[in-house]
Amino acid sequence: PHALVFLEHRKGVIDAGSLSALTAAKQLGGQVSALIVGDSEHVNGVVEQAKKLQGLTSVLHSTSSQYAEPLPEVLTPLFEKLLSDSSFTHVVSATSSSAKSVLPRVSAKLDAPTVSDVTSVEHDASTNSTTFTRPIYAGNAIATVKAPSAIPIKFFTVRGTAFAPTPSEDGASVEAKEVEPVQVADPPTQHIKTTIAKSDRPDLGVASRVVSGGRALKDAKTFETTLYPLADVLGAAVGASRAAVDSGYADNSLQVGQTGKVVAPELYMALGISGAIQHLAGMKDSKLIVAVNKASPHNYPREMYLMAHRTRMHQFSKLRMLAW
Amino acid sequence: MRPSAARLLNILVPVKRAVDYSVKIRVNPQQTGIDTNVKHSMNPFDEIAVEEAIRLRETLGASVVKSIKAVTIGPPKSVDILRTALAVGADSAVHVALPESAPSPEPLAVAKTLQALIKKAGDGESKVDMVILGKQAIDDDLGVTGQMLAGLLGWSQATFASKVEVDEGKGEVVVTREIDGGGEEVRCKLPVVITTDLRLNEPRYASLPNIMKAKKKPVEKLSPEDLGVDYTPQLETLKVTEPPKRVGGGKVASVEELVAKLKEAGVTAA
16 A cells, blocks of 8 residues: 655654654555645745655655645645556544545545545555544444455545654655655635634644633633643643533634544643533543533543532632632 | 626525424434424525625625526425525525435535536636535535635635625625634635635525515526536445433532532633
């Protein structure tokens, strides 16, 4: 097998999710090439970082001012060109918002499915088939699906929390090869602007500890004064339930759940979150889960430590003030 | 591009019948799937898509949004969700009927079906200008159909939309998209495929009179053969299992006890 991994970066820094995708691609047991696209400001730096990644066979890169933002309409022709008459057997990416937008568009043009959000990969070279597991029904069931040899190029996106990120290796350096960009005349879609929420805390997607708050935290101010000090003590990222985001307590980028971020930290603390299926889908693979809630614990997986107290707000504040 | 200055929009809204979001699903003993003898309803993201189409008509006016057509592909019971779409404001519907026992069609086959329907609508009066659909279905959680359709058609696409603003004069749509860590705005030329995210709107309920009226709205029935689409799955589902159960754990009575337990588990201050 020969996998093409869409190695994403934001302003020159490789996305953690792509490093997990790389690990999954390596498990196919063959060659692994990374594809880096972007404008001239960032590509070279990312290529240098990528060359050091453990287990990569080659680095492909393509530079164009059109690639400054990952527009699916503009990237699809490049993928098509790369995949035509090539040795690639798999196209792999993180389950990121931009890869999710691009890969299915490309796969459809090649008459192939895209298998989303896989949590395991196994390739059988003798039958040229690949078997994946992936959560369905918001993680309440796990499907095992096989892409048979009849699908010549198998597309899949990788759930970051299921694969350790590929580390860098000093001294390692693989061949880098430039790919001519495919200019799209008059693209049907134009990028206007991107707004990324800034935070000094660890990134929610990769943090080893997460402290999340729900609607029970009443308002944005209480959310902040309750969660942030606790998160600071623990060195944790801050998360939020969909209800808390919808009520305006927290930014949308902090949402944990089926439609937000999927996290699996060492420690997940849920404060004032009832545990809707939607939310559980985003955190149930966490190692140690702590729920602080007055409601009955039946919604949560059973092993959690839980305080069922009527004076919930009081407990929240106390938790915050406790000297760790 | 149309020659006339006043652009009339025809909106197609694909909807999927899925196990209701409130149902606690159970894997069947044969491990071939889940127990489907439970309440079904319209995929929640598709409800948002229907709502958005109706809101566009309310904002732009009925003279601009000429038609809103709902379409579904599935067994006989799928007609129920078409009636739901009609009751909240879609004008007409198409049911691509599959046998009761048929496996759920894969996203690529669904995209090809939609492509065939759009081709069938032609380039004239009933030309489709906009497809609005959910970003994913809450059963298979694949989230790829809209992108596949846009690829097959070569149209612009705006996934995970949280705001849609149409400039019908220019033939453009500005869409705010939810992306990892924030938001993004893109300007798409019509025709466009838009997939909906949660925050786009809050779907309305159908009123009883409108539910009654919806029964008289037209539902066209087509067969896969009519559209020339093959629904044979490309992927093979080997099995469906329960996720691993978590064990251990317990309840603590006080914050002090909780913190003690956490320290015991090796959680220290950063």
